[in-house]
Amino acid sequence: EAAVTQSPRNKVAVTGGKVTLSCNQTNNHNNMYWYRQDTGHGLRLIHYSYGAGSTEKGDIPDGYKASRPSQENFSLILELATPSQTSVYFCASGDNWVYEQYFGPGTRLTVL
Amino acid sequence: QQQVRQSPQSLTVWEGETAILNCSYEDSTFNYFPWYQQFPGEGPALLISISSVSDKKEDGRFTIFFNKREKKLSLHITDSQPGDSATYFCAASDKASSSFSKLVFGQGTSLSVVP
Numbered sequence A: 001e002a003a004v005t006q007s008p009r010n011k012v013a014v015t016g017g018k019v020t021l022s023c024n025q026t027n028n029h030n031n032m033y034w035y036r037q038d039t040g041h042g043l044r045l046i047h048y049s050y051g052a053g054s055t056e057k058g059d060i061p062d063g064y065k066a067s068r069p070s071q072e073n074f075s076l077i078l079e080l081a082t083p084s085q086t087s088v089y090f091c092a093s094g095d096n097w098v099y100e101q102y103f104g105p106g107t108r109l110t111v112l
Numbered sequence B: 001q002q003q004v005r006q007s008p009q010s011l012t013v014w015e016g017e018t019a020i021l022n023c024s025y026e027d028s029t030f031n032y033f034p035w036y037q038q039f040p041g042e043g044p045a046l047l048i049s050i051s052s053v054s055d056k057k058e059d060g061r062f063t064i065f066f067n068k069r070e071k072k073l074s075l076h077i078t079d080s081q082p083g084d085s086a087t088y089f090c091a092a093s094d095k096a097s098s099s100f101s102k103l104v105f106g107q108g109t110s111l112s113v114v115p
Helices: none
Strands: A004-007 A010-013 A019-025 A031-038 A042-049 A065-067 A073-078 A087-094 A101-103 A107-111 B004-007 B010-014 B019-025 B032-038 B045-051 B056-059 B062-067 B072-077 B086-092 B109-114
Touching: A004 A087, A010 A019, A019 A031, A019 A087, A019 A107, A031 A073, A042 A065, A042 A073, A042 B086, A073 A087, A101 B045, B004 B086, B010 B019, B019 B086, B019 B109, B032 B062, B045 B056, B045 B062, B045 B072, B072 B086
Parallel strands: A010 A107, B010 B109
Antiparallel strands: A004 A019, A019 A073, A031 A042, A031 A087, A065 A073, A087 A101, A087 A107, B004 B019, B019 B072, B032 B045, B032 B086, B056 B062, B062 B072, B086 B109
């Protein structure tokens, strides 16, 4: 059974709208991460969390907020979506070792 | 600015050949280098990793060669199989502990293995 799940798997949003991407993990990992994947850029870190109630800015946080209400759940929020945020978003969880992360299946977001 | 660079961007090999994927980095503080494998429609999955104290790490048909002086590493896939067709990401971090470090990913190499 998948340990990191994401919803929705596909999303079409309008420019200026609010988008919330959700992630759930059953690994009981302390750390969770949000990345976006774009051709030519690989995976880039947006926000991450060390545990419930904590969020930290990654390398490209502008235009994104994150929320970690519980150990299992980590959300990525786009308050005012723009076409430049069209991408595939991956959530991951991990524990002690930063190089060992477990990824979800991704959410494909299109902002029109 | 890309701190971790991969080449080639895409690679095609015949079944049974050895595929060689290259990775280089700029930051001399990087010490841990995982490789992730991603199949279409899925998230990346950790394949194999190496730390800078080693110059080679082997796991079955997958081997990482590491050259600290040149800041280069490569992933060799011997006896390539069609099931190895995927995108491979090289990543780097300065510390092992997730409390103090983040992963920086390269842009990926798309590998196709032709039967």
